[in-house]
Amino acid sequence: MIADYLKFVWSGLQKRKLRSWLTILGILIGVTAVIALISLGNGMNAAIGELFSGIGNDKIFVSPGGMFMGPTGEMLTSAKIDDHDRELIENVRGVEQVIGLVTRQAKIKFGEQTKYASVVAAPTDSDTVKLLDSISFYKVGEGRQIKNGDRFKADIGFNLARDMFDKEVQLSDNIDIEGQMFQVVGIQEKSGSPIHDNMVRIPIDTGRELFGIPDEYSMFIVKVKEGSDPAVVAENIKETMRDDRNLDAGKEDFSVELTANVISGVGTILSVVQIALIGIASISIIVGGIGIMNTTYTSVTERTKEIGILKAVGAQNRDIVIIFLIEAGILGLVGGALGVALGTVLAKAVELAAANLGADILKAALSPGLIIGSLVFSFGVGALSGVLPALKAAKMNIVEAISRV
């Protein structure tokens, strides 16, 4: 039955090819945009999740200032964290290890080229090295980690080694950081985080001298003991530091963040942006729906005589309604299917472009659910747009309809 209606509908659409395609275009554009935005947004969320999962959920980040900016982010704030805070945190229940890092933007010279990059000054004791090597941002792939006794040695990020300078930086090459020569002893694995893939890591004592920072830290990476709840430990750290600084809750001049919070924080911002964009794209789907309604009305008017004929040979009003709902639905569905295809291409194109810019961790995430959902949705928009025209068709007076020339 439905198959027979389809044949009838299809033959009509074929006859009005240009108009059908223009109508389809209306839906196609909207669905393309929605598919591309959703798949890229999901891909971005997944990429961020993956990025941070390399850190591990048992890490807590403590930094000065009211807001967390990222593992090497710097804050414009007068508040400081120093060895006193480090000792405090080390004594909080559930804390296994605390690493204090000092980070600065610095001038890096290699060959004749000078660039700016983040320099992370990190302790070189074996416990710290072991912990850093377990975090994807600091894992060394080639060469070795800087260790105790190293003074002017450095580990460098993957992209810094490969792409930053015209000439690739190799192990044992010397690079100039703020006028001081360092020998490269290790190149980090690619982490997918542009900041970490473009940084330089040097021993903390050397860094303190180089930057003239005798006692401050830029951040602490806290490892939570196995079996302890990172959220509880983070709360305890916050309370301890607050008490020590005589601050009220909510007025902290430092921040304590869990890996999970960082992910969900970035994820929330992304989701809001994504929802706004999808909302805008959805408007174009609604406009497409109105286009379908318009076309279906025209089709009903044009097929008045045929509607009369169908009724004369025994079609019930219900049959007529179904026929025109299918017609409108097909316009939506074809638009949706093409939109899914085009949206996929668009998302993949963005993925490629991003990879060319170094963000090859971004993968467009197209789930079967998204594709099926888009198809069902666009068929629904089409069919819904067809309701009024279809009812008009069904209510037509047979005698009048059939006597149309």
Place this chain on the structure above:
Amino acid sequence: MLEPVIELKNVWKIYEMDKVKVTALEDVSLKIYKGDFICIIGPSGSGKSTLMHIMGTLDRPTKGKMILNNKDISSYSESELAQVRGKEIGFVFQQFNLIPTLTASENVELPMIFQNIPGDERKKKAKDLLNQVGLSHRMEHLPNEMSGGERQRVAIARALANDPLVVFADEPTGNLDSKTGKEIMLLLSHLSEKHGKTLVIVTHDSDLAEGIDKKIRIKDGRIVEVTRDGKTEVTR
């Protein structure tokens, strides 16, 4: 005593157009029996088409009763009427009224679709009927690839698709040349007789009515004369 297939009892049809009432049918009563070959004759505007529309369930009387196969269908709902129409009535129109985007065979299948007849059975029946109207070579052709006479043959095949009680033909030769018109009339009467159908022809053309055993003459919305085998039965 023969039971009538169609019986009209005091049927009125009044159209209201911009507050002006136009009486298309005025107190019409008639009976049509199974196997009848009837011609309804009248000039244009006489109400003959309205009469056919009401008997064919395409329209409802304003007043009076329409009885089809012993059932009073005056009070039927629209969907009930559609079902009855699809099953018991076949139409042949002056304008052929085929669906232009469907092939001859698909056009013949159309009434069967709405009776939920399975596809293979429909195809077989359509093939058989197109064979009977001499169009076995035109099965997959679209209407605009066929001559007027051929299109009307497709329409005749379509009218017989659901094996209806009554076939109505509204000026079936009106768009055809006289030779083709005669062929179509012959085919209509031949097939109706062969399948035992009641056939009602509506026309303004007295020549066409010649040789038809029963004639109903209508004028100004009233039946003015009923003739059977040359004998006038009713006059008013």
